[in-house]
Structure formats: C-alpha cells, structure tokens
Amino acid sequence: MPITEFASLSLIPPNTLSDPHVIDLFSKVSSWQSSSSGYPLTFFTNPAEPAEIYLITGWDDVRAHEKWIASSRNQELLQIAEGFINIIGMVHLDLDFNEFPVGADSLVCVRTTSQGVTKDGSEEAKLKNVESMQCGWTGHGRNVEEVGAGVYYFAESDAHLDSEDGGKEDTVYKRIQLKMVKFT
Incomplete structure (x- = not known):
C-alpha cells in the first residue's frame, strides 16, 4: 500500500504564492x-495563514x-528554496495515497496529538461526527515512523470535523482548512 507524505512549509516574508x-x-x-515517485503532488494553503503551504503526495514506501x-x-530544489521557504515538518502517513482525492479544491485536516492517544494506540477521545460524516471522501492515517504521535484526519471541506478545542495547538486537536493551490 502506498503511503502519504504530508509536508508543512512556510513562505518567508515578503515572499508570496x-x-x-515561488x-x-x-x-x-x-x-x-512526481517523475521520481510516480504519484501526483497536491499543494494546499491555509486561507487563514496564506504563508502556510502543505504538500501532499504518495510514495511506494518511506525508503523510496x-x-x-x-x-x-x-x-537542487532545496538550494533554490533556501532563503524564501522554511520546511516546518513532514510525516509519512499510513493513508493509502491511491484513495486520496487528488482533484479536491479544499479539505479539512484535523490532527490529534499524542495527548489523545493511549499506550495501545487507540484514541481516548473521538472527534465529533467523524464516523457519521456525509461529505464525500474522508481518510485518516498515523505517522508510520512515530508510534503514538496522533492521527491525521482528512475530509472534503464541506465536512464537519468539529472538535471541542476550536483548533488550538496546545490541546488535543489542531484543525486546518486547506485550499488547493496550483503552480502553473
């Protein structure tokens, strides 16, 4: 099963999309x-924080x-990007990228932190409505390289992935609106 790369980047001001x-x-x-991996890349931004860029793509495995x-x-790409883009983080998720909605204009990503995961890997708290969403595609994955690091939930933007915390980073959930960006 192919894995999903979820990378977080940030533009250094005064650079823009x-x-x-860029x-x-x-x-x-x-x-x-994509010529190396065989999978398309998708790019998203957070409308509330336009300097944030999220790269989502597939790989056959972590080694690839x-x-x-x-x-x-x-x-070479990293050298070109130096000075105008910061790499914030990257995870490999056990989410089959073949199921990812590559053409989606927008998504919601809700990440549970390790605070919401027990030693056996199950979630202590459930997101409201995750199981009952009537919104098209949904998917989730765990970081394949860090056990107990939480779960990343994705849904098309008309979904209601609500959490008790309102998306604050210091709580169990972090919610991010994602809007597709095309660089052509």
Missing part, C-alpha cells in the same frame, strides 16, 4: 518529484521517499 520564483520552484517540485530526499535533483 504569486511571486514568479511559482517556478513549486512547478519544478511537482514535475521532478528517502531515496528522493538524498537525490541531486531534490538537493
């Missing part, structure tokens, strides 16, 4: 990485992604 050098970089990332990370083409 419409800057030609568009050029993400066009290259999309082309070069690690091979790409070490490649000369990826190292």
